[in-house]
Amino acid sequence: MTENTVFSEKILALLQEKKYTALQKYLDTLNPADIAECMEDLVDDAEISEEDLPRIFRLLPKELASDTFAEMDSDLQGKLIDAFSDKELSEVLGDMFLDDTVDVIEEMPANVVKRILKNVDPETRKTINQVLNYPEDSAGSIMTIEYVDLRPGMTVSEAFQHIRQTGVDKETIYICYIIGPTRKLLGLVSVRELLLASDDTYLRDIMETNIISVSTLDDREDVANLFARYNFPALPVVDKENRLVGIVTVDDAIDVLQEEATEDIEKMAAITPSEHPYLRTKTYEIWLQRIPWLLLLMVSATFTGMIITGFEDALAAQAALMAFVPMLMDTGGNSGSQASVTVIRGISLGDIEFSDIGKVLWKEFRVSLMCGAALAAVAFGKIMLVDRLLMHNPDITVTVGAVVCLTLLCTVVVAKLVGCSLPLLAKKLGFDPAVMASPFITTIVDALSLLLYFRIATMILHI
């Protein structure tokens, strides 16, 4: 971001010196994403007034203006829309790609949405309403309708002519889609192939017909993973009758992959995912993202407390046992989250499915035995050498050590089996696997480990 502060300061300086032509020239050298972020920063730090915002924006050349607008966050877009005349608004919207317009609309209050829809041409309005009807996380909701469609009977030179005429407003021209009379998707051809083919070749003779396409209702994360798997610049989106309705471009796929990864990470840490970057999220919103989970987990953790209360007498008899509780709980929790997080990520990347649960359990069982054994061995040595010999703690007998280490082994095994199976079960039951990560696993494993601990203790130590 340091680079951006340079941009922001330069913009601010030129603005304050009222050097508008110089500012205009300077802005023209910047990238939409950078301009958008500079304006966000300037507004956040209250460096510029509400009036300055549209003033700066109006200095941008038409094309750059709409690209910058698309890159802004919804607060700023809202501020600008309020400042825009209807004419300005429809100009900006006119130059934007449909998927970006839809993104704007989704964030705006009803009255603003009305105004936006009023200021786009009827044809676009119709399509916007269609796209808005697709479920939030579907391919339809991230697709764009600005693609190049060609006919199988066209020659290469006709194709180029068509691209030259219509290409300006298309989000990508490098993959062209060949459709039949009812818009059925017949094949695709890349501009690269067109360039390498002779002018009079018919598209039907060079088009690729083994097409990987997605349906409007496919999950957007699955679609994004297709981009990671196959190196496509774009994927066609078709309806149930295999009619081409839009395309998803790689840049949208990247955003989806980033968002989904962030969402998973937040859920794994018991946070309700948020749309905005941390520093731009209000304290109150952050609190809202976190407190429900903390409350839920706190209440569940009290059961662990009840287990301890239940064994108070045993503990009174063997005070030394208590000292190992944190170590057992933490190690159990860590072992469990290792397994769960590995499986959760595997699920998101499409590497692991519910049908693999057998393989996964067997793998984790062997891993947990190896981990548990190693940990138990080290723990036993540490207990005997440090606690018993060095610290001269008489309560720490070999038996106590044995109890602790046996518990440790069992806890690790249980933790890893619970940790790896819960995400898969969640997935199977249609819940989000990412929620079954460290916090929940820890809470569950804590209780289990203590139960194991006290059972084993009472059995072996006869208390």
Place this chain on the structure above:
Amino acid sequence: MTENTVFSEKILALLQEKKYTALQKYLDTLNPADIAECMEDLVDDAEISEEDLPRIFRLLPKELASDTFAEMDSDLQGKLIDAFSDKELSEVLGDMFLDDTVDVIEEMPANVVKRILKNVDPETRKTINQVLNYPEDSAGSIMTIEYVDLRPGMTVSEAFQHIRQTGVDKETIYICYIIGPTRKLLGLVSVRELLLASDDTYLRDIMETNIISVSTLDDREDVANLFARYNFPALPVVDKENRLVGIVTVDDAIDVLQEEATEDIEKMAAITPSEHPYLRTKTYEIWLQRIPWLLLLMVSATFTGMIITGFEDALAAQAALMAFVPMLMDTGGNSGSQASVTVIRGISLGDIEFSDIGKVLWKEFRVSLMCGAALAAVAFGKIMLVDRLLMHNPDITVTVGAVVCLTLLCTVVVAKLVGCSLPLLAKKLGFDPAVMASPFITTIVDALSLLLYFRIATMILHI
């Protein structure tokens, strides 16, 4: 994966029926990534013999063969290379892009590397050795050298002619780079602009000169984030003298983003990141990824145990206190990881930098107060109503409740401040912030919360 099992079974069937021509036709309809995965699965499940592998591979048309080879994992590539004649090997390598060849080499044992380098033409060998010299996580290590370079004096039609002649072997032709006599990067032009410009325009008049380029030594994650930020199909890689040495393409950027996200997630769960998907990783390797962290954390957790031992007398006097230890430890751990994970992700996405530490601490301080207060209130109510009234536990006095809830509040504040600052400090000190996630935070916060708990208890309860 279900789709792929269909492919695999079909391939296996045709193979067993020795219908090689049919198999060849069928393979030709599949995508390299799918063929590669099918072969991996067939080998894993020992469905096909070592001899079948090259047999299937030799059925693939030249182009598809090298693409498929590039998509395979290193084990399979090794098996094939052993089966290849030198002629076959050099054919496959000849059709591969340089960055893919480098990826293969990086995974192979020395003798295989020798053989590979022996079978590429001297020019390529020179470049491969250059690329191999770039640091592992640098832009240089993921760049490719197959790009289209043009001269500013060329006309559009000359440019197209050049692209037609050389374009076949280029990884992308859609962004062309315009270089000066010493290969200095002067500008770039997209095929789209070329198509829309008239044939006799000079490139110098239409080329984009405000270029975002990266240096060979830039971190590959930063480079990948540039793709997420700006929607480029490729980024030019230049040396210190701004000479064009290669390009990074968006498909490699996606892979980097996916890998880096997975690495962060694994580190956050105290796992040493692995290259291979979970189900293809050996049990022993998984154990190696996990056990060091478990040991380290277990040992650190024993300090928490020592704290308990240190307060044994106080606990003996107030047995009820012990029951709240798990709840306090877990809530502290969860609050801490929420903060740390949020900050870690912010750092990876480039949203948060060390310079923001003031803002972050202030934000987390307010959030933690709000969270702490809410949690304390609920906990107090629960303790009074459930533990005291319902369970008729005489030991649970209002004072005990107060002690627990005051500790809870302090713990949450401390946990969030520790959680948000450690990743930033790690980043500042050049360590990986991702390691400062749940497990470590939990271990630290556990100790702190217990210290707080017993101090507050001894103070208020005079024990």
